[in-house]
Amino acid sequence: MRQLDPKITASRHLDSFAYSLVTDVGQQKHEEEHLILKALGFKINPNNKFCKDMNEVQKFRDNWEKDREKLDYEIDGVVVIVNDNETFKRLGVVGKAPRGAIAYKFSPKEAETIIEDIIVQVGRTGVLTPVAVLRPVQIGGTTVSRATLHNLDEIRRLGVKKGDTVVVGRAGDVIPDIKKVIKDLRAGKEKEFHMPSRCPVCGETIKKVAGQVAFKCVNKNCPAIKREAIYHFVSRKAFDIDGVGPKIIDQLMDAGLIRDAADLFSLKKDDLLNLERFADKSAQNAVEAIQSKKKVALDKFIYSLGIDHVGEETAFALAKKFKTLEKISETTLEELSNVPDIGPVVAKSIADWFQKPYNQKLIEKFKKAGITTEKEKQAKGADKLAGKTFVLTGTLKTLSRDEAKEKIRELGGDISSTISQNTDFVVAGEKPGSKYDEAKRLKIKILAEEEFLKML
Ligand SMILES: [Zn+2]
The missing domain is CATH 3.40.50.10190 (BRCT domain)
Known part of the structure; x- marks a missing residue:
């Protein structure tokens, strides 16, 4: 669906079910929404079922775990939702996730394969993640060739070495991970993994993060960190820039056209035309996709900055509390610690981020590029107790x-x-x-x- 060329999207014959009706036409139960949607001509999932208690829910889920191969599409679980809409509403939300609905996942599918190598990836916060390069193996209909090993503690816990035979699991679209090592199959040639002492991308020294298991590249100009930060910036939950994914960002960085996320907004069609894979129309579409995102919700903007420990929910809490990015950037550590749901570690991470000159410059660049945040629609008197x-x-x-x-x-x-x-x-x-x-x-x-x- 994210193709720049709609013809490619059309060629894929995508289909969907409608599960929820946003319009209030007087429905009181969730199951009524399905019937209304059906009457309106939407496709609804014929395998829905009203369960009268948790036992029935359990049975329903377990049956589908057995029967899922009978469907002509892949599923990784079932969604359980509170049927009474009033109750659903009263249960409220955590971040953006409603308490009245859960994804009840199936146990992940597994397969055996061999770890051919263990490499190290540098993430957007500079943290080094060991990744197992696997002999490609089929799990649940897709080929898996990499699995995250998370950190050194996880490697020790699993006792995993290069060359080991392992069980790999995968749940839905979640990144595959190693479940266990089959030590009986060792031949004696397996090799212990060691964290490199230098960043595999920029060659700078690696430091262990105090009090954590993580190792970090501390070079703020490390190309790997900048690259990952921009991947994160354009991702769906952040600025959600259609058709500008990691491959295009790699091309733009390699050609020296962008150095940070703010540079995206000054790209011109002609800049892109010189790159591989871009034709007149697709270049135009990419530039338009970027320009159309200049106005963004504050919580998305905060999330997109990729501050350590700041996920969607924290970003949402910050946006709600401070209303503007300027306010957040000027806020003291103490004030941050007083925000509900923000603990001392997260507060420190936020304060540190905004203090770094490099990040201040980035914020300044965003401003110059014309990025503005949407004013939140607020009920009258929404800040009448502000500061109290x-x-x-x-x-x-x-x-x-x-x-x-x-x-x-x-x-x-x-x-x-x-x-x-x-x-x-x-x-x-x-x-x-x-x-x-x-x-x-x-x-x-x-x-x-x-x-x-x-x-x-
Ligand atoms: Zn580095």
Whole structure:
């Protein structure tokens, strides 16, 4: 589907099932959505089933694990979704994943093969990942020739050596990994793996990351790191630039046309025409695809920067809290640590990233290239509690503790579990604890439940 030339896409005879109806036409159950979709002429999956309890869910999944070969497409599990839409809604989301739906995967398929070599890949954060080069083997309909070994600890845990016969597993599209070594098949020629002392790409010294199992290339100009960072930048969950994938980025970097992700936005059609595989139309399409992404949601922008430990969910939390990239870049370590769901390691990683001159320059380049973030659509008064810190104590009559916290956060306020000089309000329900006395002592405004509700 991501081809620049729609004719190639058409030639592939893609097909799909519709699973969910976004429009509210009064449906109350998820299963009704399938019927409505069918009535509207969409293809729906005939193998859906309403299960009345978890036993039935288990049975359904287990049956499909046995029967999956009967389908003319590959599946790696079943999706279990809460049927009652109201309940589904109330369960809420974690990051972007709804709590009311899970992918219940099948156990991965496995195959035996030989590790021909162990090489080292340099990721976008400079971390070195050992990768097993496998004698190609078929697993679940695809040829697998590489499997990640994650890190030295994993290599030790598996006891894996070059030349070993191993069991390789693969679940869906997930990168294959080594399940175990078949030590009985060793011939004595197998070789121990050692982390190289120099980066395999730039030749700089490798450092062990303190407190972690990872080894890192610390050269900020390492071509491998820059390359991976741009792959990440254009990927689907980041800027999602259609038709500009790793191969094209490699070509652009090798030709010296780009050095970082911001350079993508100054590419002209003529720059691309000189490269292999580009014709007039495809060059035009690629440039347009890049230019069309100049306006981006803030959380995607943050995610695309590839900051260590900042996944989708953290990016989302940062965007919600700070609203602009400038604000995040100026934020202190302490303020970052106070964001819900952001721990000290992640906070430090974010602060470090924004302090590096190289990254500041990159942000500046993005600005010059005209990248802007979409203003989040917000309910009226969405920041009316901004900058205020609340402490809750006692039992509220109309709200649970979690609901109260959620409401405060929705309106931009912060929650703390302990009272300090930074606390603005203490919400006191029935039978408040020692926090109530503490608040009195520190002369912090205490809110009764009714006053608190009025504030919301
Ligand atoms: Zn390097």
